[in-house]
Amino acid sequence: xxxxxxxxxxxxxxxxxxxxxxxxxxxxxxxxxxxxxxxxxxxxxxxxxxxxxxxxxxxxxxxxxxxxxxxxxxxxxxxxxxxxxxxxxxxxxxxxxxxxxxxxxxxxxxxxxxxxxxxxxxxxxxxxxxxxxxxxxxxxxxxxxxxxxxxxxxxxxxxxxxxxxxxxxxxxxxxxxxxxxxxxxxxxxxxxxxxxxxxxxxxxxxxxxxxxxxxxxxxxxxxxxxxxxxxxxxxxxxxxxxxxxxxxxxxxxxxxxxxxxxxxxxxxxxxxxxxxxxxxxxxxxxxxxxxxxxxxxxxxxxxxxxxxxxxxxxxxxxxxxxxxxxxxxxxx
Amino acid sequence: xxxxxxxxxxxxxxxxxxxxxxxxxxxxxxxxxxxxxxxxxxxxxxxxxxxxxxxxxxxxxxxxxxxxxxxxxxxxxxxxxxxxxxxxxxxxxxxxxxxxxxxxxxxxxxxxxxxxxxxxxxxxxxxxxxxxxxxxxxxxxxxxxxxxxxxxxxxxxxxxxxxxxxxxxxxxxxxxxxxxxxxxxxxxxxxxxxxxxxxxxxxxxxxxxxxxxxxxxxxxxxxxxxxxxxxxxxxxxxxxxxxxxxxxxxxxxxxxxxxxxxxxxxxxxxxxxxxxxx
Numbered sequence: 310x311x312x313x314x315x316x317x318x319x320x321x322x323x324x325x326x327x328x329x330x331x332x333x334x335x336x337x338x339x340x341x342x343x344x345x346x347x348x349x350x351x352x353x354x355x356x357x358x359x360x361x362x363x364x365x366x367x368x369x370x371x372x373x374x375x376x377x378x379x380x381x382x383x384x385x386x387x388x389x390x391x392x393x394x395x396x397x398x399x400x401x402x403x404x405x406x407x408x409x410x411x412x413x414x415x416x417x418x419x420x421x422x423x424x425x426x427x428x429x430x431x432x433x434x435x436x437x438x439x440x441x442x443x444x445x446x447x448x449x450x451x452x453x454x455x456x457x458x459x460x461x462x463x464x465x466x467x468x469x470x471x472x473x474x475x476x477x478x479x480x481x482x483x484x485x486x487x488x489x490x491x492x493x494x495x496x497x498x499x500x501x502x503x504x505x506x507x508x509x510x511x512x513x514x515x516x517x518x519x520x521x522x523x524x525x526x527x528x529x530x531x532x533x534x535x536x537x538x539x540x541x542x543x544x545x546x547x548x549x550x551x552x553x554x555x556x557x558x559x560x561x562x563x564x565x566x567x568x569x570x571x572x573x574x575x576x577x578x579x580x581x582x583x584x585x586x587x588x589x590x591x592x593x594x595x596x597x598x599x600x601x602x603x604x605x606x607x608x609x610x611x612x613x614x615x616x617x618x619x620x621x622x623x624x625x626x627x628x629x630x631x632x633x634x635x636x637x638x639x640x641x
Numbered sequence: 642x643x644x645x646x647x648x649x650x651x652x653x654x655x656x657x658x659x660x661x662x663x664x665x666x667x668x669x670x671x672x673x674x675x676x677x678x679x680x681x682x683x684x685x686x687x688x689x690x691x692x693x694x695x696x697x698x699x700x701x702x703x704x705x706x707x708x709x710x711x712x713x714x715x716x717x718x719x720x721x722x723x724x725x726x727x728x729x730x731x732x733x734x735x736x737x738x739x740x741x742x743x744x745x746x747x748x749x750x751x752x753x754x755x756x757x758x759x760x761x762x763x764x765x766x767x768x769x770x771x772x773x774x775x776x777x778x779x780x781x782x783x784x785x786x787x788x789x790x791x792x793x794x795x796x797x798x799x800x801x802x803x804x805x806x807x808x809x810x811x812x813x814x815x816x817x818x819x820x821x822x823x824x825x826x827x828x829x830x831x832x833x834x835x836x837x838x839x840x841x842x843x844x845x846x847x848x849x850x851x852x853x854x855x856x857x858x859x860x861x862x863x864x865x866x867x868x869x870x871x872x873x874x875x876x877x878x879x880x881x882x883x884x885x886x887x888x889x890x891x892x893x894x895x896x897x898x899x900x901x902x903x904x905x906x907x908x909x910x911x912x913x914x915x916x917x918x919x
Contacts, residue, residue, distance in 0.1 A: 534743065535738060535740060535743040535744040536743065536744055536745055536746040536747075538700065538738070538744070539736075539738060539744045539745065539746075539754075539807075539810075540746070540757075541700055541730070542698055542700060542730055542731065542735070542736040542738075543730065543731035543735075543757060543758040543761070543810065544727045544728065544729065544730035544731030544732055544758060544761060544762060545727070545731075545757065545758070545761050546727060546761070547723075549761065553746075553749075553757075554746055557748050558746070558747070558748055632747075632748065633747065633748060633750075633794040633796070634747055634794070634796050
């Protein structure tokens with residue numbers, strides 16, 4: 310088990326290193342010179358050189374990449390002397406446009422993204438799995454066809470269309486929900502809840518549709534398995550056959566994609582957050598792209614990659630608990 | 642003891658109605674199995690032999706229609722409600738399936754799966770008791786180190802051992818009838834013999850009736866004392882094993898027997914049951 314864990318951690322480190330490298334290369338090549346941005350309007354070539362030297366931008370690529378990498382672990386200092394800026398670990402970079410360390414900017418917005426992600430995940434898991442189960446039980450009947458039709462719709466409607474139409478319908482036309490306002494949970498839980506309700510629904514519909522189909526297919530397939538027949542031949546009640554022999558194998562694959570989907574969503578829901586004006590990581594990314602604030606875009610990218618890799622790892626570990634066949638260290 | 646045979650099948654017909662029309666896969670089948678007897682049902686694939694066993698268990702797939710009569714110890718099974726049939730499955734009639742790996746659930750230990758039937762048929766069974774029943778059943782099918790292996794998962798067993806686990810599963814309830822559907826087909830030849838010996842031994846020790854379903858005449862000749870030959874759902878021939886092997890009445894049985902290579906045969910083309918197959 311320890312060897313397995315060590316192997317996984319090593320693999321994770323390699324993947325993250327490569328992601329860092331690629332991201333850095335892309336932004337190193339594409340990025341407009343930060344020195345020019347900092348220098349402002351009244352700028353001389355000498356001043357630019359001075360700033361470049363201060364920030365270490367005149368150093369070779371590998372040197373800069375190394376400084377960036379070590380900044381992730383031990384932090385780093387931008388500039389020297391009185392203008393020096395401390396960027397504590399994990400330092401994802403420094404936004405010269407907003408004069409803030411990227412890590413802080415992201416951390417500040419992470420709770421909103423997490424709230425959006427957790428709520429949406431709960432919603433789509435509940436809706437997707439239960440609709441999938443109903444569909445599987447009623448296979449071929451009207452209910453099944455109806456649900457399958459709904460999932461098709463759910464999967465094909467783009468997020469932004471859904472977000473805007475929902476907002477128009479529920480807030481403007483019907484007036485069922487108040488106009489979204491940023492309210493902390495401690496101040497007005499109801500308003501807070503109402504505020505997040507629409508983003509949750511919008512984000513969960515596409516995923517719920519996918520999960521419905523997946524659950525349905527898995528359950529129907531599992532019910533065909535020989536071991537389900539064995540269970541019935543043993544005289545187990547249909548309920549027991551279902552719960553013990555069909556559900557567990559059928560729902561295991563759901564854990565895999567759920568881990569990935571959820572981790573990906575934690576890194577920010579770009580469109581949904583933007584449409585609903587939620588100040589999360591996704592909105593930060595969208596704003597930074599508009600402003601061409603490269604260090605922030607890079608920071609968000611790295612965060613998303615990190616979350617997906619960690620999510621994957623968690624899923625792998627969960628799997629060893631759920632599926633005895635991948636359990637390691639148990640001798641045959 | 643009653644005057645009834647253990648199993649009495651009369652006019653058993655199983656049919657499917659699909660968009661293409663109605664097909665009977667088992668037609669007017671009739672046979673008796675005496676208490677403690679061993680019946681071999683022989684036929685090619687598609688002969689309806691597996692459907693017969695599933696029909697007896699009452700586990701036919703949706704859309705299948707079963708008519709006729711199946712009596713276990715004088716009790717009609719075809720008119721029972723699902724709940725009553727559940728009480729019989731696993732308890733009075735147990736079944737061993739062809740592919741032991743896919744027939745065992747990969748997510749549970751073999752002990753759990755062996756004890757499962759026992760726990761659901763007997764009320765008030767503690768976990769420990771069920772576990773002991775599982776260990777005992779595993780010992781009876783000669784799985785060594787049963788007390789330890791009871792906590793292992795199916796993938797940790799070899800093919801032959803898995804089939805022993807399947808057989809152990811049927812033993813925990815001491816059934817009156819064991820139906821084995823191609824129990825050796827998925828196994829190596831050497832292991833096949835061991836499993837057949839085991840089935841014979843269990844039959845001797847427990848006095849349970851055995852229905853052995855197979856396409857393999859060699860397998861049947863070793864175990865069964867009565868034989869039913871089926872083809873395309875029809876009963877072709879039935880009789881004692883000795884009679885069917887030595888003096889087959891139906892042409893089809895003769896063809897089946899001829900299709901088996903014999904050690905004392907001249908070397909030549911093997912015969913098949915139909916000329917078009919060549």
